[in-house]
Amino acid sequence: MALRYAVLAALLEGEASGYELSKRFDVSVANFWSATPQQLYRELDQLEARGLVAAEVVEQERRPNKRVFTLTEAGHEALYAFTAAPARPAAMRDELVVKVQAVDAGDVAAVRAAVAERLQHARAKLALYEQIRKSMLAGGSEEAFLAAAERVGPYLTLLGGRVYERSNIRWCELVLRVLADREHSRRPALSRRATSE
Amino acid sequence: MALRYAVLAALLEGEASGYELSKRFDVSVANFWSATPQQLYRELDQLEARGLVAAEVVEQERRPNKRVFTLTEAGHEALYAFTAAPARPAAMRDELVVKVQAVDAGDVAAVRAAVAERLQHARAKLALYEQIRKSMLAGGSEEAFLAAAERVGPYLTLLGGRVYERSNIRWCELVLRVLADREHSRRPALSRRATSE
């Protein structure tokens, strides 16, 4: 269900083609929802069929034609209704955390590498968010921005991404520290079955 | 794929029935993966068919019989291989964030209420994590625990949950502050169409 509204919310930022939306929803950028292009094309078709978005084919000269989508009145209403409905708690699902949970029975070096990679990624994302924030504030203060802005939602979710990545960074650093200490203090490479049987 | 390994990782903590696992994976508690009982029963059947877990029917007197699952050698190997494989980045998917993103075109009061609820939930979870942490440390220091513990994975994911809920709390408080300020400074209830058309 929520993908539907994420798409409608994304269209609040302005009309877009499926391709353009797929950028806004790209895992490596998205700070409020992520989805693959395939999900978006399917969802957009359904939204159009239900009349929540309107598609207009824009012919391009040197590019394939594109279908540009806009929110309809019904789409606005559906989005409004969504914000008014109760939200269910977010489910925790992160592969990396499973690896860390299983690290004692796993390949410690590989897990450390995966955490290090996540750390790098989190830092890159944080830097990106800071940049976006700067350009949103356009030289002014946060207070000024919030007082003047028509829309605060995108700014708030941006700050959410910032807070999230920061905590990611803290956790990754902590995990790396602990695993490094472990490797120093424990002589034998931990066998898979060190603790069991 | 990852649910499979999350189940195997959970069984590192000791044998369990489907029902018992469903507690460990309960959304309101899970700090490393969440899943519904139905997913678990299905996954356990598959894992058993592949020989990654072994089921033993335990007959109980005043309770329905239960199937208790344990990791097999093949299960250990599969889990090890999983930790060694590259992880893909976690996708961002949280309904509440979509509501916040759309708050300017939505029911502000309802969104505030939803954020407040999340805040409460995050505080409760944080308190739970602190309690679990305390009982894991068993009166000693973190250093002592890490030096002595056979398994550090569960402790690290617990800290992950702690860091995550803390950032959740910070964000929720921030969002509530901003939305409250907004309501004070803006006289007219924001119509859904205030900025468009």
Add this chain to the structure above:
DNA sequence: ATATTCATGTAACAAGTTACATGATTAG
């Protein structure tokens, strides 16, 4: 020359959710 970007889609599959069904036991 080759890779990347723009632009859309189909098909098959894997994962996750919801509703329903059963039935005994224990705690309030």
Add this chain to the structure above:
DNA sequence: CTAATCATGTAACTTGTTACATGAATAT
């Protein structure tokens, strides 16, 4: 006596992922 806990499952459905396919334009 009612609700919660223990314990397992089926079926239908919705979401999300992966692989494949097409094809031109631009940047390296």
